[in-house]
Amino acid sequence: MPVPGEEMTTSQRQGLGEGILLRASWPLSWKVSKEGEDPRRYEAENLHLLEVLERLESGTEGEEEREERRELRRLEAKLDLLAEMVSLLLSERHPLPPARDLALGAERILWSLLPDESPPGAGSTLQLSLYPLSRYPRPLRLVARVRGDPSPTAGGTVQIEGTLADGGERLRDALERLVFRAHRREVARLRHATSC
Numbered sequence: 001m002p003v004p005g006e007e008m009t010t011s012q013r014q015g016l017g018e019g020i021l022l023r024a025s026w027p028l029s030w031k032v033s034k035e036g037e038d039p040r041r042y043e044a045e046n047l048h049l050l051e052v053l054e055r056l057e058s059g060t061e062g063e064e065e066r067e068e069r070r071e072l073r074r075l076e077a078k079l080d081l082l083a084e085m086v087s088l089l090l091s092e093r094h095p096l097p098p099a100r101d102l103a104l105g106a107e108r109i110l111w112s113l114l115p116d117e118s119p120p121g122a123g124s125t126l127q128l129s130l131y132p133l134s135r136y137p138r139p140l141r142l143v144a145r146v147r148g149d150p151s152p153t154a155g156g157t158v159q160i161e162g163t164l165a166d167g168g169e170r171l172r173d174a175l176e177r178l179v180f181r182a183h184r185r186e187v188a189r190l191r192h193a194t195s196c
Contacts, residue, residue: 039165
């Protein structure tokens with residue numbers, strides 16, 4: 001699928017049956033990977049980050065506010081503030097890469113190159129660093145193989161589509177849950193928008 005605001009290319013039309021995609025604008029960086037790099041190298045870090053995301057999202061899905069929850073939410077707000085302050089300090093030392101529109105699934109990813117980036121060749125293996133939480137500057141590190149030649153869009157940007165390397169069953173399941181939660185939120189948002 002194209003990233004938001006872009007047209008679909010022929011190779012993207014052929015891959016439509018490959019599941020739902022999370023569409024977001026996240027900081028993303030990439031580099032050509034070393035030959036033979038193990039995609040499971042970052043499995044533990046990735047699983048931890050995806051678990052943190054899941055826990056953070058679980059409190060925002062319409063839970064009933066009870067008295068005992070109020071105190072917990074107050075403490076969580078304090079921890080969020082502390083995490084934000086620490087992330088500010090970290091981001092001054094290690095700034096995040098630029099945010100860009102992307103589409104992420106359990107098996108593939110699609111994103112647009114920045115104007116000053118040269119496209120990787122078809123079949124190249126890339127190491128991707130995605131930052132789903134700007135206040136928690138820890139990357140989700142994935143390995144992907146570029147599918148086909150990079151495709152220019154009508155808007156002049158170049159889109160890269162990659163097949164994610166097998167990072168393990170647990171990581172695949174965690175990515176599927178992340179994508180499904182985003183899809184569920186989008187469906188709920190659309191239903192709410194049409195009912196108003």
